[in-house]
Structure formats: C-alpha cells, structure tokens
Amino acid sequence: xxxxxxxxxxxxxxxxxxxxxxxxxxxxxxxxxxxxxxxxxxxxxxxxxxxxxxxxxxxxxxxxxxxxxxxxxxxxxxxxxxxxxxxxxxxxxxxxxxxxxxxxxxxxxxxxxxxxxxxxxxxxxxxxxxxxxxxxxxxxxxxxxxxxxxxxxxxxxxxxxxxxxxxxxxxxxxxxxxxxxxxxxxxxxxxxxxxxxxxxxxxxxxxxxxxxxxxxxxxxxxxxxxxxxxxxxxxxxxxxxxxxxxxxxxxxxxxxxxxxxxxxxxxxxxxxxxxxxxxxxxxxxxxxxxxxxxxxxxxxxxxxxxxxxxxxxxxxxxxxxxxxxxxxxxxxxxxxxxxxxxxxxxxxxxxxxxxxxxxxxxxxxxxxxxxxxxxxxxxxxxxxxxxxxxxxxxxxxxxxxxxxxxxxxxxxxxxxxxxxxxxxxxxxxxxxxxxxxxxxxxxxxxxxxxxxxxxxxxxxxxxxxxxxxxxxxxxxxxxxxxxxxxxxxxxxxxxxxxxxxxxxxxxxxxxxxxxxxxxxxxxxxxxxxxxxxxxxxxxxxxxxxxxxxxxxxxxxxxxxxxxxxxxxxxxxxxxxxxxxxxxxxxxxxxxxxxxxxxxxxxxxxxxxxxxxxxxxxxxxxxxxxxxxxxxxxxxxxxxxxxxxxxxxxxxxxxxxxxxxxxxxxxxxxxxxxxxxxxxxxxxxxxxxxxxxxxxxxxxxxxxxxxxxxxxxxxxxxxxxxxxxxxxxxxxxxxxxxxxxxxxxxxxxxxxxxxxxxxxxxxxxxx
Ligand code: ATP
Ligand code: MG
Numbered sequence: 001x002x003x004x005x006x007x008x009x010x011x012x013x014x015x016x017x018x019x020x021x022x023x024x025x026x027x028x029x030x031x032x033x034x035x036x037x038x039x040x041x042x043x044x045x046x047x048x049x050x051x052x053x054x055x056x057x058x059x060x061x062x063x064x065x066x067x068x069x070x071x072x073x074x075x076x077x078x079x080x081x082x083x084x085x086x087x088x089x090x091x092x093x094x095x096x097x098x099x100x101x102x103x104x105x106x107x108x109x110x111x112x113x114x115x116x117x118x119x120x121x122x123x124x125x126x127x128x129x130x131x132x133x134x135x136x137x138x139x140x141x142x143x144x145x146x147x148x149x150x151x152x153x154x155x156x157x158x159x160x161x162x163x164x165x166x167x168x169x170x171x172x173x174x175x176x177x178x179x180x181x182x183x184x185x186x187x188x189x190x191x192x193x194x195x196x197x198x199x200x201x202x203x204x205x206x207x208x209x210x211x212x213x214x215x216x217x218x219x220x221x222x223x224x225x226x227x228x229x230x231x232x233x234x235x236x237x238x239x240x241x242x243x244x245x246x247x248x249x250x251x252x253x254x255x256x257x258x259x260x261x262x263x264x265x266x267x268x269x270x271x272x273x274x275x276x277x278x279x280x281x282x283x284x285x286x287x288x289x290x291x292x293x294x295x296x297x298x299x300x301x302x303x304x305x306x307x308x309x310x311x312x313x314x315x316x317x318x319x320x321x322x323x324x325x326x327x328x329x330x331x332x333x334x335x336x337x338x339x340x341x342x343x344x345x346x347x348x349x350x351x352x353x354x355x356x357x358x359x360x361x362x363x364x365x366x367x368x369x370x371x372x373x374x375x376x377x378x379x380x381x382x383x384x385x386x387x388x389x390x391x392x393x394x395x396x397x398x399x400x401x402x403x404x405x406x407x408x409x410x411x412x413x414x415x416x417x418x419x420x421x422x423x424x425x426x427x428x429x430x431x432x433x434x435x436x437x438x439x440x441x442x443x444x445x446x447x448x449x450x451x452x453x454x455x456x457x458x459x460x461x462x463x464x465x466x467x468x469x470x471x472x473x474x475x476x477x478x479x480x481x482x483x484x485x486x487x488x489x490x491x492x493x494x495x496x497x498x499x500x501x502x503x504x505x506x507x508x509x510x511x512x513x514x515x516x517x518x519x520x521x522x523x524x525x526x527x528x529x530x531x532x533x534x535x536x537x538x539x540x541x542x543x544x545x546x547x548x549x550x551x552x553x554x555x556x557x558x559x560x561x562x563x564x565x566x567x568x569x570x571x572x573x574x575x576x577x578x579x580x581x582x583x584x585x586x587x588x589x590x591x592x593x594x595x596x597x598x599x600x601x602x603x604x605x606x607x608x609x610x611x612x613x614x615x616x617x618x619x620x621x622x623x624x625x626x627x628x629x630x631x632x633x634x635x636x637x638x639x640x641x642x643x644x645x646x647x648x649x650x651x652x653x654x655x656x657x658x659x660x661x662x663x664x665x666x667x668x669x670x671x672x673x674x675x676x677x678x679x680x681x682x683x684x685x686x687x688x689x690x691x692x693x694x695x696x697x698x699x700x701x702x703x704x705x706x707x708x709x710x711x712x713x714x715x716x717x718x719x720x721x722x723x724x725x726x727x728x729x730x731x732x733x734x735x736x737x738x739x740x741x742x743x744x745x746x747x748x749x750x751x752x753x754x755x756x757x758x759x760x761x762x763x764x765x766x
Contacts, residue, residue, distance in 0.1 A: 004039060004042055009032075009280075011278055011279070012035070012036050012039075014278060015280070018040075018245070020212070022234075022243050022276075023244075024247075024265065024278075025246070025279075026277060027247070027279055028281070028283065028307055028309040029249060029630065029633030030595065030633055031281065031282060031309060032280055032284055033247040034064075037217050038068050041055055046076060050213050051082070052080060052082035054211060054242070056211040056213070056233070057085040057086075058087065058088055058230075059085065059087060059217050060087065060218040062087060062569065062570050064593055068085055088190055093111065093565050094556065102200055104179075106401060110407070111564075111568035112183050113186070113384075115390075116183075116568075117141060118137055120177065120406050122137045123406070124173055124174055127432065128170070130166075135166065135170070140167060140170055140174075144174060148185075148190070148191045148225070149187055150259070154168050181405050181406070183401075183404055194228060197232055204232070208234070208238070209241075214244045214245070216230065217593075218247075220250050220264075221248075222260060222261070223258065223259035227261070230244060244272060246265075250304060251626055252592065254592070256619065256623055257617075284311075286313070286635055287314060287317065287637055288311055288313060288314055288315035288316055289317065289318050290319060290632060290633075290636075291633075293319050293639070293669050296664070296666045296669075297664050298629045302622070303622065318670060319669055319670050320337075320670075321662070323644075323645070324642060324674075327603075327644045327648060330603075331363045334364060337600070339373075346597060348373070350596050351599075352583075352584045352596040352599045353602060354588050354631050354634065355585075355602050355603050356609040356627075357587065357603075357608070359649055360649070361377055361585055373583055376582040376585065378586035384567040386498075388485065388489065389502065391483075392479065393407075395485075396564060399525070400561055402437070402439040411483070412438075415484050417455065417456065418452050419452045420449075422449065423448075423453060427449070442454060463482045467479075467524065471521050471523065472512070472524040472563060480506075509563060512559075512566055518562070524559045525558055591631065592630055597637045598638045599634050599639050600640040600641075601628075601631045601640070602643075603644070604658060604662065605647070605658060606656060606659055607654070607656060611624060625664075641670075643662075646734070646745065648755075653753065723764045724746070724762070727746075727748040735758075742757075
C-alpha cells in the first residue's frame with residue numbers, strides 16, 4: 001500500500017485518503033487530479049473500505065475510462081471488472097439494457113449517433129411536411145438535445161411563441177418515432193435512465209445502496225442532467241446513498257455549447273455540504289515558461305474560482321511563436337520543426353498538433369503525408385462512421401431490430417436492388433397509416449414494389465436464420481457477403497479501401513469479444529444468458545426479481561447488441577493506428593486530459609481561435625480563452641504557437657489577424673521565430689479594423705509588411721498592376737512561395753481578392 005501512496009505530495013495524499021464524505025478537488029491543469037482520483041479508488045479497495053462493486057467512476061471519454069482501468073489493474077492485484085468505470089453514456093447504456101423492461105425499451109434498442117439522429121429528424125420533418133428552411137433539421141436537433149440535457153420532456157416545456165410551439169411539437173413526434181423504432185439518442189440514454197431511477201423506487205434504492213463511492217473526473221463539464229443524475233444516485237437528500245468525490249478545474253470548462261454548466265461546481269459544494277475542498281497547486285506536467293503562459297493568459301478571465309499553479313521543473317525553453325504567410329507555409333514549418341524534434345530523439349507519439357476546428361487538419365495532414373511522417377488524426381471520420389462501415393452496421397442492426405427505420409432506409413436499396421423512391425413513398429405511407437415500422441409495413445405494399453421489398457425482408461430473415469447459432473465474427477462475415485456489400489465495392493474503382501475497412505469489421509468483432517469477456521464461440525444473437533451475479537437481487541415494483549446491471553456485459557446483452565452499442569458509443573478510433581509511433585493530431589477539445597512532450601497550437605488567428613462564433617455568445621471569448629488554456633497546458637517540455645496571414649478554409653481564402661491571445665501572453669516566455677509586428681502598429685491597425693470590416697487596402701498593407709522580400713525573388717512585385725483574362729485588372733497584394741510554387745494574392749476590385757498560382761495563371765503586367 002505504501003507503494004500506492006508514496007508517489008503523492010501532501011495535498012494529493014490528503015485528497016486520496018479523505019474519509020467517506022463528499023469532496024471537491026479543485027485544481028489546475030496537470031496538478032494530478034486524475035491521478036488522485038485513480039489512486040483513491042485503488043486505496044479504498046485495497047484498504048477494504050469498499051468492494052470493487054461499490055465503486056462508480058465517471059470519466060469524460062471512453063479512452064480515459066480504459067486508461068483508468070489499465071492503471072487500476074496495475075495497482076491492484078484483483079479483478080477490476082466489478083467496478084463501474086465509464087462515461088455517463090456508457091454507464092446508462094448498461095443500466096438501460098439490464099432494466100430495459102422497466103425503462104420501456106426493447107432489450108435490443110439501438111443507439112443513434114449524432115449523424116443518425118440528424119437523418120431521423122430530417123425524415124420526421126419530411127413526413128410531417130415541415131418547411132426545413134424555417135425549421136432547419138440541425139436547429140431542431142439542438143433544440144431537442146438542449147431540452148433533454150436539462151432533463152425536460154416536450155410536455156414540460158412551456159413554449160413562448162408559435163415557432164417554439166412547433167419545435168416542442170416536433171420534439172414530441174421525434175420521441176414517439178424513436179420509441180416506435182426502438183432507438184435512443186445520446187441525450188436520451190441519460191434522460192431515460194434518470195427517469196427510470198426517479199420512477200422506480202426499488203431500483204433506485206438498490207443502486208444508491210450499492211454505489212458507496214461515486215467519483216467524477218472533469219466535473220466542470222457536467223451538464224444539468226448529469227448533475228441531477230449524480231445527485232439521484234448519491235441519494236442526495238435521503239439517508240441512503242454513497243459519497244461523491246469530484247475533481248475538476250473551472251478554467252477548463254469548455255463544453256458550455258453542449259450544455260455543460262460550470263455552476264455545478266459551486267452547486268455541488270453547497271448542496272453536498274462539502275467540507276473537504278482541496279486545492280492542488282503543484283503542477284507536475286509543464287515547464288515554467290509554459291505554465292507562466294497558461295497562468296497569465298487565464299488571468300484575463302473574470303469569472304474564476306481562483307487558484308494558482310507552480311512548478312519545480314524550472315523555466316525550460318521559451319514558447320516558440322511563428323508567423324506564416326499562409327496555411328501552407330505554416331504546415332511546412334510544422335514539418336520542419338517536427339523533423340528537428342524527431343532528429344533530436346523525440347518519439348513521434350509525443351508530438352501533438354492541435355487545432356481549433358477539424359477543417360484545419362487537412363493541409364497539415366497533407367504536409368505530413370508528403371514528408372513521409374506517420375500521423376494519426378483523432379476524431380476525424382471515425383471508423384464506425386465511414387459510409388461503408390455504417391452500411392454494414394445497418395444490416396447488423398436489422399438482424400437485431402428490424403424496426404429501426406433509419407437502418408432500414410440506409411440499406412433497403414443499397415447495394416441497389418431496384419427499390420425506387422416511389423416504392424419507398426408507398427411503404428412510408430403504409431407505415432404512417434398503421435403507425436408501424438417500415439419493415440412491418442412491407443406486407444401492405446402490393447405490386448412490383450411489394451415484390452422487391454419482400455425480397456429485401458427475405459434477405460434479412462434468411463441471414464438471421466442462417467446465423468442463429470453463429471458467433472459474432474462469423475455473423476459479420478456472412479452479413480458482409482449476403483448483403484452483397486463486398487461484391488458491390490469490388491466493382492467500384494476506389495473500392496479496395498472500403499473492402500479493407502469492411503473486412504476489418506470481422507477482426508473488430510473478434511477483438512471486441514475478448515475485451516468484453518464474451519466467449520469467442522458464444523452465439524451472437526442470444527440474449528442475457530448466463531446470469532453470473534455478484535450483486536444483490538433486486539425486486540422491482542411488480543414484485544419480480546431482476547438482475548443487477550453488474551459487469552460483465554455478457555449477462556445483459558447479446559454479443560451482437562453489445563457490439564452495436566460499442567459501434568455507436570466508442571470513438572471507434574483505430575487503436576492500432578493510435579498506438580503506433582505517429583504524430584498525434586486532434587482538436588483542442590479532444591486533447592482534454594492528455595499530455596505530450598511537444599505540442600503545436602496552430603491557426604492562432606482572430607476568427608479561428610478565438611472562434612468567430614464566440615463573439616456572438618455570452619461568455620464566448622472567456623470560453624475560448626479556457627480552451628486556449630487547455631491547449632497550452634497539454635505541453636510538458638516544448639510548446640509552439642503559430643498563425644497564418646491567409647488561410648483557405650471551406651473553399652475560401654481568409655485574411656487573418658493574429659489572435660488576441662498573443663497580446664495576453666507574457667513576452668518574456670515567448671520566443672518569436674519571425675519578427676514580431678510592432679505592437680503599436682498592430683494596435684492601431686486592430687482598432688481601425690475593428691471599426692471597419694476588412695477591405696482590400698488594409699489587407700494589402702498587412703500583407704506587404706511581411707512579404708516584400710519574397711516578392712522580389714519571383715520577378716513580380718507588390719503593387720504591380722496586372723491583367724487577367726477572366727478577372728480583369730488587378731493589383732498584386734502579396735506573393736508567397738518561390739519558383740513553381742509561387743502564388744500571388746491579387747485584388748481584382750469588383751471581381752474580388754484571388755490567390756493565383758503564378759506558374760499557371762496567365763497574368764500580364766500593365
Ligand atoms: P488535467 O487538468 O489536464 O486533466 P490533471 O490534474 O488530471 O490534469 P494528471 O493528468 O493527473 O493531472 O497529472 C499530470 C501529470 O503529472 C501526469 O503525468 C502525472 O502522472 C504527473 N503527476 C501527478 N502527480 C504527481 C506526483 N505527485 N509526482 C510525480 N508526478 C505526478
Ligand atoms: Mg485529468
């Protein structure tokens with residue numbers, strides 16, 4: 001046990017060994033919050049204060065949950081399976097599977113990811129003849145999810161005008177549609193579980209008694225419903241229930257746009273009568289200059305609970321700052337620096353490239369690829385979201401729950417089997433009329449359409465019958481073949497990759513079985529079979545004895561159902577690629593909780609980071625600043641910041657000013673690799689720009705300052721008047737690159753600003 005505790009400082013030790021009372025550990029980045037939380041679990045179990053099944057730990061991502069389990073297994077000589085460690089969604093999924101009857105769900109209910117949810121909403125709007133210009137599907141989705149995140153059902157919302165009344169009505173219709181199809185979205189997982197526990201006293205009391213210790217990481221990002229959920233499970237206001245140990249950092253609250261409420265921290269302190277508020281102020285992650293940068297930046301925020309961070313690690317290197325002419329040159333600089341780092345012995349997986357929006361990654365990916373440097377992009381298109389994989393998943397979903405209309409529509413005519421839009425309209429009308437699923441409505445369609453639709457139903461039934469006794473990987477293989485997905489892609493020009501992805505599903509299934517403790521041979525379709533129990537029996541409200549939703553999953557879900565939830569809930573990041581020696585690329589949001597020796601924060605430009613949407617939102621810039629704080633504090637030893645004067649995003653060239661965050665960082669911690677533009681000049685320009693929208697001449701001036709030298713080498717000069725066959729007359733505003741790669745930015749007046757390739761565009765000097 002000494003081993004467990006000897007790696008902790010005094011405050012950490014105090015936190016880990018607190019008595020069983022609710023506690024809040026409020027501390028900055030890298031101060032060991034996650035380490036404290038994990039060690040506390042081990043300590044509680046090892047000292048016999050609680051059995052593994054009395055632990056409930058909530059993490060923010062599946063990745064974090066896995067890591068915590070791995071660490072615990074290393075610390076504890078016992079099987080950690082009995083512990084419940086996961087995300088809110090993962091834990092709710094497990095509860096709902098076990099108590100599906102009480103929650104009024106089919107055991108094989110399926111989970112809609114946000115892509116599926118959006119298409120379900122589009123379908124609903126269409127079926128109800130709603131004008132999707134007036135009520136854009138995305139807006140409806142945000143409305144529904146926002147309401148659910150606050151724990152509100154449609155009948156609890158009091159609409160304040162006609163438009164909102166319509167939205168509330170659509171919310172209700174959407175919920176009815178999901179119920180009919182046996183599907184739940186992410187927010188529903190939580191709300192349904194919450195309602196189940198509120199309604200069902202024996203269940204509630206059972207879990208309140210069971211979970212003696214509830215531990216929550218990244219508490220600052222819980223939303224209202226999650227907080228209510230925790231309160232309920234912890235038996236707040238009752239004699240029953242465990243204690244909550246929450247760790248968080250108000251400065252890292254970055255999910256307000258998804259309903260996170262940092263106010264939950266003070267609410268928790270008050271409502272749980274927290275006597276133990278521990279602050280950790282020693283930072284173990286970052287060198288001095290990096291930490292100074294983070295501390296001084298975040299001091300610009302007004303609403304803070306207040307805390308500080310210090311380090312013993314020494315100043316270390318200064319933060320390097322680079323100003324690039326364009327996104328392309330920013331990328332080449334990253335490549336050069338990356339090569340230097342690797343040359344100096346850095347491991348590639350200890351180099352992270354962070355950006356504010358996913359759209360920024362493409363240029364950097366391309367540059368890394370061309371330079372032959374292996375990289376891994378997190379949260380890009382995840383494996384389970386690729387079109388071909390989604391198709392295969394849809395077939396599997398139909399095996400388990402043919403009433404999932406989204407899945408049905410996705411593949412009923414894919415690969416094509418002559419079922420046209422007309423036939424589907426007839427089918428949809430029948431389903432509407434009898435209020436049944438599309439699958440169930442097939443027998444009501446006659447004629448040629450009826451014949452082809454029945455053919456599809458026969459295919460699904462046939463495969464289901466054929467695979468009755470098969471194990472999951474075999475089932476997947478048969479589905480890939482019988483659905484003719486494999487042969488379909490074999491005829492496609494670029495189908496090889498897709499086929500490879502599809503075939504990977506067989507190994508994904510095999511790997512899944514072993515990770516989740518299913519026998520490799522257990523039949524994919526069978527439901528809750530062996531009921532090895534460690535928890536107590538619960539008698540539900542109808543006096544029926546039911547299972548405790550204890551691990552392993554195999555007691556509550558068939559391998560197929562479990563695999564399908566995994567596909568919706570897991571990031572689905574390709575683990576093999578992630579663990580390989582590769583440069584790590586991700587958004588700042590997904591870097592939360594992680595750390596790397598070397599970190600690049602790219603695209604530090606006004607409008608991008610801070611993001612332009614932030615100026616519209618209350619507290620927007622402060623949230624962006626917290627995001628920047630998260631980004632900076634991911635770095636251990638070396639931090640690089642960069643921005644570009646021009647950037648192609650979403651098909652448009654943008655002209656950018658450097659981020660205001662540069663003005664908020666301590667000058668002595670920064671090392672400018674490119675000459676820093678005079679602060680006076682910048683401030684004057686900035687106020688001029690703030691007043692007037694950016695127009696040609698101002699931008700031209702900004703460009704000239706740094707690109708004069710480059711221009712000289714190309715034979716063209718800044719300010720040169722030129723003529724172009726299509727755009728007419730213009731003036732060269734900026735030139736970058738050299739030789740065949742030289743590009744000019746030209747102001748063509750009414751035809752607008754264009755960036756043209758000098759070796760291709762036929763320009764005449766005039
Ligand atoms: P974040 O706010 O970014 O989630 P955190 O507060 O959760 O950070 P951890 O990730 O737990 O911080 O710890 C940061 C780093 O410091 C880790 O590498 C951890 O192993 C290390 N660390 C924490 N406490 C100590 C300690 N007492 N001695 C040595 N290293 C420590
Ligand atoms: Mg952490």
